[in-house]
Amino acid sequence: GAGVSQTPSNKVTEKGKYVELRCDPISGHTALYWYRQSLGQGPEFLIYFQGTGAADDSGLPNDRFFAVRPEGSVSTLKIQRTERGDSAVYLCASSFLAGRSDTQYFGPGTRLTVL
């Protein structure tokens, strides 16, 4: 079946602009996660949703970052007033449930470049 999909695959923007990154999880998966990965580093947790609600947003770096999942399926990560330090690959993952042993399946990521 279809895996996790993310759009766009690449996004180049200028400092100070607003961007939205979209994630389509695997059908039927109730949990959805956002991570970001900088070059040479492992993915860093940002936020996860159980259904429509954010169950843990402790990884969001500041209030410029916001994510929604209004219908419990597709999610959008929104970044306001982008900074050069926001440049990274933003990964989305989904799992059937949000348990600690549930396998997370990752999408291909959105490569964000802030000029």
Next chain:
Amino acid sequence: RKEVEQDPGPFNVPEGATVAFNCTYSNSASQSFFWYRQDCRKEPKLLMSVYSSGNEDGRFTAQLNRASQYISLLIRDSKLSDSATYLCVVNIGQGGKLIFGQGTELSVKP
């Protein structure tokens, strides 16, 4: 101190070699443990979960030492296709939040 620490490598080994990766984690409340594999410019994929009793999947063996807060991955008879970055991952809470190490790069040469 990082929550999950790994030697970044790179490890350069010939085909057929046995290679071992180590990882330490700092939070004793960590509940679940995994190794993920990430190919260049691709997404991470689960390689295997790690259990206290140790577990094996073909050429791959993972072990966990809770007392030392140490996780290992052993790859026997390395193949060219094993070349990738191996990420050590822990889950601390009841939910799905994963904490990743920096990753260890493996390059298997003919």
